[in-house]
Amino acid sequence: MGIKAKYIIIGGAILGIGALWYNSKINRWKETMTKLKALPTGLRNFDINFKRMRFNLDVTLYNPTNESFNPDGIMAVVKKIVLKDKLAKKFATITVNRSFVSLPARGKFVLKDLIVEIPILENISNWQNLSEIKSINDIQIETILSVMGKEYSIIK
Structure with a gap:
């Protein structure tokens, strides 16, 4: 066996071991991601008019x-x-497109001051359910995360 073949075999083995290690790490990371919780922690500056x-x-x-x-x-x-009422009917979608690098074990990450606009005319048929929202606990929140091109949903 020549020196060149030896380097190819060693390089292939290193790449194979690295790929297995990385794949294992990604699988553990994906499993952790499915257990994340998204909770509303602040609601303020409420404003309503005829249009929105x-x-x-x-x-x-x-x-x-x-x-x-x-x-x-x-x-x-x-x-x-995606914001939903008590009956899980969608009434607003917030486009966020914010990224984060890490969330430590037993840690948290806050998305602050997201501006939510709900078109009233489009939600007129759902107005009764919307009027029953008295606190943050009455709003169901679905957070959509994109990781490596794949979307994951976290529902509170």
Whole structure:
């Protein structure tokens, strides 16, 4: 066996071991990601007029696991947040497109001052359910994350 073949075999073995290690790490990271919780933690500056309802919302992402949510160079992007009433009917979508690098084990990450606008005329058929929202606990929040081109949903 020549020196060149030896380097190719050694290089292939190193690449194979690296790929297996990386794949294992990605699988653990994806499992942690499915356990993240997204909770509304602030609602303020509520304003309503004939055309729209508008308010600022803070959403906190919690990592309840002992595994760090750290993609090591792979960027996770919070794409959007879908707001739903008590009956899980969508009444607003917030485009976020904010990225974060890591969320430590038992840690949190806050998305602050997201501006929510709800077109009233489009939601007129859902107005009764919307009027029953008395607190943050009455709003169901679905957070859509994009990781490596794949979208994941976290529902509170």
